Amino acid sequence: MSAVVDRLATLAQLGSHENGIDRALATVQERAAREQFAAWARERGYALAQDTVGNLFARRSGLREGARCVLVGSHLDTVPTGGAFDGAYGVVGALCALEALDARSIGTEHPVEAVAWAGEEGARFPLGCLGSSVFTGAYEERHALALRDASGTSLGEALASAETGLLEGVPMREDARLAAYLELHVEQGPVLEREGIALGIVTAIAGQRRYRVTVDGSSGHAGTVPMARRGDALMSAAEIVLAVERAALVAGETVVTVGTFAVEPNAPNVIPGRATFSVDVRAADDARIDAVEGALRTSTSDVTERRRVTASVERLESRAPAPMDPKLRAAVARAIASIGERAIDVPSGAGHDAMCLSRVAPAAMIFVPSIGGRSHVAQEETAPRDLELGVEALVASIVEVDKFVI
Amino acid sequence: MSAVVDRLATLAQLGSHENGIDRALATVQERAAREQFAAWARERGYALAQDTVGNLFARRSGLREGARCVLVGSHLDTVPTGGAFDGAYGVVGALCALEALDARSIGTEHPVEAVAWAGEEGARFPLGCLGSSVFTGAYEERHALALRDASGTSLGEALASAETGLLEGVPMREDARLAAYLELHVEQGPVLEREGIALGIVTAIAGQRRYRVTVDGSSGHAGTVPMARRGDALMSAAEIVLAVERAALVAGETVVTVGTFAVEPNAPNVIPGRATFSVDVRAADDARIDAVEGALRTSTSDVTERRRVTASVERLESRAPAPMDPKLRAAVARAIASIGERAIDVPSGAGHDAMCLSRVAPAAMIFVPSIGGRSHVAQEETAPRDLELGVEALVASIVEVDKFVI
Numbered sequence A, B: 001m002s003a004v005v006d007r008l009a010t011l012a013q014l015g016s017h018e019n020g021i022d023r024a025l026a027t028v029q030e031r032a033a034r035e036q037f038a039a040w041a042r043e044r045g046y047a048l049a050q051d052t053v054g055n056l057f058a059r060r061s062g063l064r065e066g067a068r069c070v071l072v073g074s075h076l077d078t079v080p081t082g083g084a085f086d087g088a089y090g091v092v093g094a095l096c097a098l099e100a101l102d103a104r105s106i107g108t109e110h111p112v113e114a115v116a117w118a119g120e121e122g123a124r125f126p127l128g129c130l131g132s133s134v135f136t137g138a139y140e141e142r143h144a145l146a147l148r149d150a151s152g153t154s155l156g157e158a159l160a161s162a163e164t165g166l167l168e169g170v171p172m173r174e175d176a177r178l179a180a181y182l183e184l185h186v187e188q189g190p191v192l193e194r195e196g197i198a199l200g201i202v203t204a205i206a207g208q209r210r211y212r213v214t215v216d217g218s219s220g221h222a223g224t225v226p227m228a229r230r231g232d233a234l235m236s237a238a239e240i241v242l243a244v245e246r247a248a249l250v251a252g253e254t255v256v257t258v259g260t261f262a263v264e265p266n267a268p269n270v271i272p273g274r275a276t277f278s279v280d281v282r283a284a285d286d287a288r289i290d291a292v293e294g295a296l297r298t299s300t301s302d303v304t305e306r307r308r309v310t311a312s313v314e315r316l317e318s319r320a321p322a323p324m325d326p327k328l329r330a331a332v333a334r335a336i337a338s339i340g341e342r343a344i345d346v347p348s349g350a351g352h353d354a355m356c357l358s359r360v361a362p363a364a365m366i367f368v369p370s371i372g373g374r375s376h377v378a379q380e381e382t383a384p385r386d387l388e389l390g391v392e393a394l395v396a397s398i399v400e401v402d403k404f405v406i
Helices: A003-012 A028-043 A088-103 A130-135 A141-146 A155-160 A191-195 A233-251 A286-306 A326-338 A353-357 A384-404 B003-012 B028-043 B088-103 B130-135 B141-146 B155-160 B191-195 B233-251 B286-306 B326-338 B353-357 B384-404
Strands: A047-050 A056-060 A069-075 A112-117 A178-186 A200-205 A207-216 A254-257 A261-264 A274-283 A310-319 A344-348 A363-368 B047-050 B056-060 B069-075 B112-117 B178-186 B200-205 B207-216 B254-257 B261-264 B274-283 B310-319 B344-348 B363-368
Touching: A003 A028, A003 A088, A003 A384, A028 A047, A028 A056, A028 A088, A028 A112, A056 A088, A069 A088, A069 A353, A069 A384, A088 A112, A088 A178, A088 A384, A112 A130, A130 A141, A130 A353, A141 A155, A178 A326, A178 A353, A178 A384, A191 A344, A200 A326, A200 A353, A207 A233, A207 A286, A233 A254, A233 A261, A233 A274, A233 A286, A233 B233, A254 A286, A261 B261, A274 A286, A286 A310, A326 A363, A326 A384, A344 A363, A353 A363, A363 A384, B003 B028, B003 B088, B003 B384, B028 B047, B028 B056, B028 B088, B028 B112, B056 B088, B069 B088, B069 B353, B069 B384, B088 B112, B088 B178, B088 B384, B112 B130, B130 B141, B130 B353, B141 B155, B178 B326, B178 B353, B178 B384, B191 B344, B200 B326, B200 B353, B207 B233, B207 B286, B233 B254, B233 B261, B233 B274, B233 B286, B254 B286, B274 B286, B286 B310, B326 B363, B326 B384, B344 B363, B353 B363, B363 B384
Parallel strands: A069 A112, A069 A178, A178 A363, A200 A344, B069 B112, B069 B178, B178 B363, B200 B344
Antiparallel strands: A047 A056, A056 A112, A200 A363, A207 A274, A207 A310, A254 A274, A261 A274, B047 B056, B056 B112, B200 B363, B207 B274, B207 B310, B254 B274, B261 B274
């Protein structure tokens, strides 16, 4: 078994339960994954460093004095019923890439660091990409440490604990100057598998907006209120969700999801007086997201005029699209061609740490296929040969990127 | 305060709680309501009788030896958060009508009985119109007594208890021969109020069919699965519910309600893999219900062809429409005209004991307005003068019906 497959199997034991893997930031299980990462790095003599929110770095020195580092990595935490590949693959893949450079006696001008970002999933503390947000200055460290989980424990408290906290004997990271950022990740969608291609070069990480929509009508007896007199919140909501779906299809390269939906009072013989649902829109450019938001607002206002209901659209979150760096993407493409492999451009609908890194350095991502497009489930899987190919693509990309970045 | 208003206020104390009135069959509260009915009947010297499932009768004798009885009444039980008028009005109104005949020294050929049917709401034991179903032979007595509530208590056990059971000292009813059945009830809908008319003569009690629809698609990541590759259970369900709504509007005089609706896994960033919802269709004739059921099945099959989902439609219940007796309706119309009042024909979308009685005897119903159309809620209300007018209409109807029924 190759090192990448073997190590992913080792990490998959940490936090494993009957419905998947639960390895939330600053838990015993997640700390064990950081310890494992550190153990692998120490075996190879890479210099370890961490920071105050739990990001962990393993550094392979560069040849040129004072060169900025090329950062390569992903995250070790999971959603509560996560799989073995999301995040972990990019971390293990980065370490394996460093080792491949050693094994092939390839020196790089820049130091190359494998990084395990803390708390990308936002599963425990209410902030996605927590570690990379703090690292890049998008979110203040003191605010991050003050975030509390559902039981009231703050991140600062959890990271101060010997069982769940920062690693002993690992110094704080000092060098923050970046040359570039590379992230290897499973696609979490069906595109590569459908195209029969093992490698994808991410064009952009989609922007995302999330909304909560509430429609208030009039509850009433299912048998006695004529159709023309109803203010049926469910029927109104059904029109709105189909309108946003149509808008996403018209916009193209846009996805919209109504993932939660509830009616009140939710009784078979009572007309729903209230319907509440979520809307999640993602696209690689804001114009497409704007178009769907426009349709959401128009259709909502339309039903309030026709259907004896009132409605509100609340925007909960807005994340701008993060295009990957064109020169870095080209370098990755050259690298993949240099090893005789094919790759296609793909967008990333899911968020990644590369989103934050792209704000402060050139960033690129490489995707490998997810079997059946499955993600955030125990059944998440990528074929071993695709995992290995992804690492080879990453090694070649590091070499190529090292040639031209400052 | 008139007797009908006063007595409804008395009954409203029984089972009263902060969110309405809870007076389920064979509870302490419901038995207290039967005791109150019996006490009022005894005061006036009416002969009381009950049967094994808790139906309770108060008889005012007729002039003609051996004449069949005219039965007049409704039910004393409520839904868990019921109001003061649904059912109780028809029982109290029947007693008040008997007293009015006494007060005006009006003799009738037929005996007239005020009846309180047991368990019309089906709120505790899983059978609506329980008492009238057993009385009319639509449901076997032994099966009714074997029905169990959510805690496992059978109706037979509850009716055998001194605290919740049959009344002491009240004999079993013997005479089951009916001349006609009349029921006075609140409309539970908005039609009379909207028309500005205080009295409605029910044309038919709507037929009703209930379905459970399940749509199974594919769950997936909200960001990574392109729209064209989705099997979105919610979007499919939204199409179906709008199709049945359209079908009901096209059919006319038909109501359709999707009262319950749920998606799984119900997370904002996950495409719903399953949607489950109820469909309740009611109309005064089967052809209209057939049309809506047809649209339900067609639209369901249509989405399974277009949307990468499967779907099932399960029919849970089917109740045939119950037309009221034309001659009895005409008699009620004459009676209302004779007291100088106006009435309009209205359908009943809700079920009533008259539905069962109409299978074994000529039956008719009189409606009075529900303020705001509210029903099955604490705020259910009917204006006192409408309550009094309904009783007057009932008195006149009894006199008119007495003239021609066998």
